[in-house]
Amino acid sequence: MTAAAELEAARLLLERLGFTPEQLLQAAAATVPTVGEYIATITSSMQHSTLRVYGTYLRCIEDAWGKRVLTEPTAPELRQLAEQTKHNAIVRRNSRGGRSAAESLIAAARYLYRRAEEDRYIRPDNNPARQVAKPRRLASTRRAISHNKLAEIVHVAATTGNDPHLDALLLRLHIETACRRCGALALRPKDLDPEQCLIFLREKGESVRWQPISPTLMQAFLDHIAERHPTPAVKSGPLFRYRNGRPVTRRRYDSLWTRIGQHLDWVARQQISTHWLRHTTLTWVERHYGYAVARAYAGHAEPDGRIGQTATYIRADIQEVAEALAALSGEPHPLAA
Template identity: 65%
Template structure:
């Protein structure tokens, strides 16, 4: 109703003083019930997606992209073939607030995404990356179908209304616990403007630190930090634990 009346004011149908919504206090926004998933829950979701549905290859690729990049749904839907740098293992994400960033992905996912598009895009090199078997680009309805199906196989998914955004919480929580707030903030693609205080200006992380976190997350050495991994091996330093399950064979192409 606030939106409706604001349009009425903007269109000159009523004056600002005649806007009844302006006099009604906004209710307090309740904290989100989303949270990070456990390792077991994450594994069950991937297993259910890879073993059911009319296109498990597509669904497992979508899940893996969100698990590795912590991207939003809009970022995945906007992803184009030209946004994939398979050699450097990067994807260019365009998300809300007109933000654009290059996000590291594992070599396995980079190969799988390129193969997926090559098989389904029918010679179209600048269109959407994720496609159905008939070549048509996917829409938000694919996400609705996926989580509806997962909710039927895993009742707790439907009860708690788990969605792709829960995977964003899961990945960013893991990165923050293992690599700190600054790297988790860069991993999420958040800008420098924050109510958290001036300190966030000084704890910015670069793409190499994000790639290092991704390497630990996926268990695969990323090209951007290969030299750091080699140095860690020589020094006997452990970069981190592998949280994500192995990609199903059907997703690798």
């Protein structure tokens, strides 16, 4: 049956049932929520980490389209909204013309409409976010920090501020493990394995791994817990705490790098942050122990089959990561050969 014949058959069926095509469209629209209603629905069930990534840009979408039916916005309108977001992006010293804001808005739109597809409010071929490409991501300006510059950073952190012990402990954790900020803040006393000098890291994308640390850092963690945790029996709360027992938050990192930048002009000029420490450690590991060990050290996901079957065999285990850490820290590790 041809398309024209199918349409004619559908028209005749509607006439027999006493409906018009317009009535069907109105009925379908009545069951689809508005953009604002749907955003409110999905944000109530989003994980905190996901909401932190998409929340700002979902609010931008809600401000622009909140009262419109979810199926109404089109791909050209999404492109226009992305350009508007790019134009209105806050200008910082490390800004790149709002490209990141436009990319983040499109990513939030893709998340929104992917959920709408799952809830069957929209079909994949009618998804406007699928038809809009993200701006090409520019190369990162982050790089490995030289040994003497890294020493300057650690010295300032350990000799200034209202809690240099805490700041030095945080920096050593990031230098030894190359973990992300979220991994450090999620660390709990029960995530420590003192016997094998391992910590259990939980980072973005719900990734988890056991990461070796030096015996010196492990002992520093145990001392920190004994000194600052109000109830030693409670092991599920955040590990890092202030002297009064309050858990450390992301704001501690912000104030730490602001203070370091006040003492070291080059840190402020180049917008050095915690993630630069991850670049520094992983660059060193890759240069001395190869790509496979660096990938395991970073906690990156295993590659898929698109890059070749040989990658299946190019993987490092925790003992090799421990060997790299032992060389980096200058201390023997229980798991290193």
